[in-house]
Amino acid sequence: MSMYKYITIVIILSIFQTVSFAQIAGDDCENAIELKNVKDWCSKNGEFTTVGATPSGYGIPDCWDASDNDIWFRFTAVATAVTVIVSGSDTDGTISDPLMQIYEDNGCFGTLYGTQCAADFNNSDAVELNEGALTIGQSYLLRVDAQNGSVGTFKLCIKNFFPPVEPGQDCVSASLLCDKSPFTIKYLSGAGQDKTETTNTCIHEEKQTTWFKWIAKNNGTLTFILTPNLLIDDLDFVVYELPGGINNCSNKIVLRCDATFGGNNVVCGPKTGLSLLSTDLEEDLDCDKGEDGFVKYIDMVAGRAYALVVNNWSASGKGFSIEFGGTGEFEGPEPDFIFDPPTGLRCEDSIRIVNKTQYPLGSIVEWNWVMGTGANPKTDKKKDPSKIFYDTYGMKSVVLSVKTDKGCNKTVVKDIWMEPCCDDLPFDQRLKILVDSIKHTVCYGDETGMIIVSGKNGSPFYKYSIQDTNFYFNPKFPKLSSGKYKLYIVDTKGCRDSVNVTIIDPEPLIADAGPDKTIELGQSTNLAGSYTPTNFNITKYWSPNYSLRDSSDFRTEAYPYKTTKYTLTVVQNGTGCTDTDEMTVFVVANREIRIPNIFTPNDDGYNDYFTAYNKKAAVQIDELKIFDRWGELMFETKNIPLGDARKGWNGTFKGLKVNPGVYVYLAMVRFLDDEVIPYAGDITVWR
Numbered sequence: 001m002s003m004y005k006y007i008t009i010v011i012i013l014s015i016f017q018t019v020s021f022a023q024i025a026g027d028d029c030e031n032a033i034e035l036k037n038v039k040d041w042c043s044k045n046g047e048f049t050t051v052g053a054t055p056s057g058y059g060i061p062d063c064w065d066a067s068d069n070d071i072w073f074r075f076t077a078v079a080t081a082v083t084v085i086v087s088g089s090d091t092d093g094t095i096s097d098p099l100m101q102i103y104e105d106n107g108c109f110g111t112l113y114g115t116q117c118a119a120d121f122n123n124s125d126a127v128e129l130n131e132g133a134l135t136i137g138q139s140y141l142l143r144v145d146a147q148n149g150s151v152g153t154f155k156l157c158i159k160n161f162f163p164p165v166e167p168g169q170d171c172v173s174a175s176l177l178c179d180k181s182p183f184t185i186k187y188l189s190g191a192g193q194d195k196t197e198t199t200n201t202c203i204h205e206e207k208q209t210t211w212f213k214w215i216a217k218n219n220g221t222l223t224f225i226l227t228p229n230l231l232i233d234d235l236d237f238v239v240y241e242l243p244g245g246i247n248n249c250s251n252k253i254v255l256r257c258d259a260t261f262g263g264n265n266v267v268c269g270p271k272t273g274l275s276l277l278s279t280d281l282e283e284d285l286d287c288d289k290g291e292d293g294f295v296k297y298i299d300m301v302a303g304r305a306y307a308l309v310v311n312n313w314s315a316s317g318k319g320f321s322i323e324f325g326g327t328g329e330f331e332g333p334e335p336d337f338i339f340d341p342p343t344g345l346r347c348e349d350s351i352r353i354v355n356k357t358q359y360p361l362g363s364i365v366e367w368n369w370v371m372g373t374g375a376n377p378k379t380d381k382k383k384d385p386s387k388i389f390y391d392t393y394g395m396k397s398v399v400l401s402v403k404t405d406k407g408c409n410k411t412v413v414k415d416i417w418m419e420p421c422c423d424d425l426p427f428d429q430r431l432k433i434l435v436d437s438i439k440h441t442v443c444y445g446d447e448t449g450m451i452i453v454s455g456k457n458g459s460p461f462y463k464y465s466i467q468d469t470n471f472y473f474n475p476k477f478p479k480l481s482s483g484k485y486k487l488y489i490v491d492t493k494g495c496r497d498s499v500n501v502t503i504i505d506p507e508p509l510i511a512d513a514g515p516d517k518t519i520e521l522g523q524s525t526n527l528a529g530s531y532t533p534t535n536f537n538i539t540k541y542w543s544p545n546y547s548l549r550d551s552s553d554f555r556t557e558a559y560p561y562k563t564t565k566y567t568l569t570v571v572q573n574g575t576g577c578t579d580t581d582e583m584t585v586f587v588v589a590n591r592e593i594r595i596p597n598i599f600t601p602n603d604d605g606y607n608d609y610f611t612a613y614n615k616k617a618a619v620q621i622d623e624l625k626i627f628d629r630w631g632e633l634m635f636e637t638k639n640i641p642l643g644d645a646r647k648g649w650n651g652t653f654k655g656l657k658v659n660p661g662v663y664v665y666l667a668m669v670r671f672l673d674d675e676v677i678p679y680a681g682d683i684t685v686w687r
Contacts, residue, residue: 107472178332220328420494601651611648
C-alpha cells in the first residue's frame with residue numbers, strides 16, 4: 001500500500017474517531033470545565049450541554065432523583081459566599097428540571113464531600129444554589145444534571161461575593177452597607193413589623209421586603225441594577241434620603257420610586273434600578289410606552305444618609321442580586337493589613353500581621369481573621385493577631401472582616417506566598433513518586449493509556465500532576481495517547497519528585513482494499529483485500545455489500561453496474577481496534593449493441609425476424625417500432641428480451657407480407673444501470 005494511501009487512511013480514521021467518540025466538555029470530574037471569572041459571570045445562552053454526557057459514577061446527591069448525564073465545573077473561591085444559577089428557561093437553553101451539587105475539590109479522588117445540593121422542584125427549568133461558607137483560595141467542584149434523565153443545553157451564572165449583614169424587613173433593622181461590593185440576597189419572607197412604610201410611594205403595598213442603609217462618603221452619582229434570582233419575579237424599589245441620620249427612619253424623603261411591572265416575559269424585562277440614561281424619577285405600575293424599568297440616578301451628598309427598600313411584588317420567596325455603579329462611594333471602615341516580613345518566607349516560619357485598618361467615623365467592635373490553609377492558628381478575633389505558622393507551602397489567603405459600632409461589615413483579602421520548606425533529607429527518606437501501573441493504549445493512535453502513581457516518604461497529603469500543570473490529589477491519569485510523559489508529586493511542604501513514563505502504541509492494524517479496477521458495464525472483477533499484521537485475529541467486511549458475491553470474504557467477486565467505492569473494514573477481535581481502506585471499481589458503460597441492416601422474412605428458417613441482439617451490458621428492449629418510408633407505423637412491441645428473434649418483427653403488416661424495400665426502426669434499449677438509450681436506423685427487407 002502506498003504511503004499516500006496510508007496517510008489517507010490515518011486521516012479518515014482520525015476523523016471517524018473524533019466524530020464517533022468525541023467527549024463533551026466536562027463529561028467527567030477529572031476534566032471539569034474551569035470557571036475563571038467567578039465574581040460575577042454568566043455564560044452565553046445554551047453555552048453548556050448535558051447532551052451526550054455519561055454517568056460519572058460518584059453516586060446520587062441527597063436532593064437528586066438520579067444521575068445519568070452529569071457534567072462538571074471547577075472554580076476557586078475568591079469570597080465566602082456563592083450563588084450559582086443553571087437555567088434552561090426561555091432563551092437560556094433547553095434543559096428541564098436541572099440539578100446541582102457543590103463539592104470540595106479533592107482532585108476527583110475517592111469520596112467527594114458535598115456541601116450544598118439544589119433541585120428544580122417547581123418545573124421552572126431553572127435552579128439556584130447558594131453556599132455561604134466557602135474557604136477563599138479553596139477549589140470547588142460543581143456538578144450539573146437534570147431530573148428524569150432529561151438532557152439539554154443551559155446557561156450558567158455564578159457570583160462569588162462577601163455577603164452583607166443579614167438585612168431586616170423594616171427601615172430600623174436595615175443592613176448598613178460599607179461599600180459598593182455586589183452581593184446576592186437568597187430569600188425574602190415578608191413585609192416586617194411596619195407594613196405601611198411604603199404606603200405613600202409608588203409601591204403602595206409591601207409583600208416581601210428587605211432594607212439597606214448607607215452614608216455617602218463623597219459627592220457623586222449612584223446607580224445600581226437589581227436582578228431577581230427567579231427571572232419571572234417582579235421587583236420594585238424605593239430610594240430615600242434619611243434627613244435625621246442613619247439611625248433615624250422618620251421623615252424619610254422619597255428620591256426615586258419604581259414599581260414598573262417586570263419579570264422576564266414583559267417588555268421592561270426582569271431587571272430594574274437606577275440608570276445614568278434614564279430621565280424618569282418614578283415609574284408606576286405597568287410598563288408604559290417609553291419606560292424600561294429604570295429610573296434616574298441620584299446625586300449623593302457626602303455625609304448624608306440614604307436607604308433602599310426592595311420589594312418582591314411576586315412574593316415568590318426568592319431574592320435578588322445587586323450591582324452598584326456611579327462615582328459616589330459609601331462610608332465605611334478601610335480594613336487593611338501588611339505582612340512582616342512581606343516576602344521570602346518559608347512554610348514553618350512564623351509571620352507577623354500588622355493591622356492598618358482605619359475608621360475615623362466610629363469604632364470597630366468585631367475583628368475576624370481567617371488565616372488560610374495550613375495556618376496555626378487558623379482564626380483570630382483580636383485586633384492585632386498572634387504570629388502565624390504555616391505548616392504547608394503555597395499561596396495563602398488571609399481574610400480580615402470587621403464590624404463597626406453602626407453594624408457595618410467589610411472584608412479585605414490579601415495573599416502571601418509561602419516558599420517550600422523541604423528539608424535536605426537522606427536519599428532513602430526523601431519524597432518519592434512511584435509508578436504503580438502503566439496501561440498502554442489498546443489501539444494504535446487512540447487515547448486509552450493510563451498511568452497510576454503513588455507517593456512515599458515526605459509529608460502527606462500528596463498532590464500529583466502530569467506535565468507539571470495542575471496538581472490534584474488524584475494519582476490516576478487516564479485517557480492518554482502514546483508518548484513520553486513526566487509525572488510530578490508534591491507534598492504539603494513543597495517537596496517534589498518526578499518520573500518519566502512512556503505510553504506505547506500497539507502495532508497498528510492496517511487494512512488494504514487493494515488497487516482500483518476498471519471494468520465494462522456487465523462485467524465483474526475480483527476484489528483482493530488484506531491486512532497486517534496477519535497474526536491478528538480479525539473480523540472483516542466490505543461495504544456496500546450489494547453487487548458482491550460475499551461481503552465477508554477478503555477475496556470476492558464484484559459486479560457493480562456503476563462506478564462504486566468499496567470500503568474494507570477490519571476489526572481486531574477482543575480489542576475492537578478498527579481500520580478501513582477504500583478501493584474503487586470504475587465502470588465504463590460500453591453501450592454498443594448489434595442491430596442487422598437487412599433481413600429476409602421468407603420463412604426459410606434463416607434471418608426471418610428483425611430485432612436487436614444482446615451485449616452483456618444490455619437488459620431488454622423497452623420499445624421497438626418499425627416505420628415505412630412515409631412514416632406509417634408498421635410494427636410495435638414493448639419489453640422484449642434482446643436477441644430473442646421471434647419477439648421481433650417478422651416483416652408483415654396487418655397480417656400481410658410487406659414489400660421488399662427500406663424501412664426505419666427505433667429501438668429503446670435498457671441497460672444494466674437502468675439507462676435507456678434510443679437506437680435508430682434503416683432495415684432492408686429482402687425476399
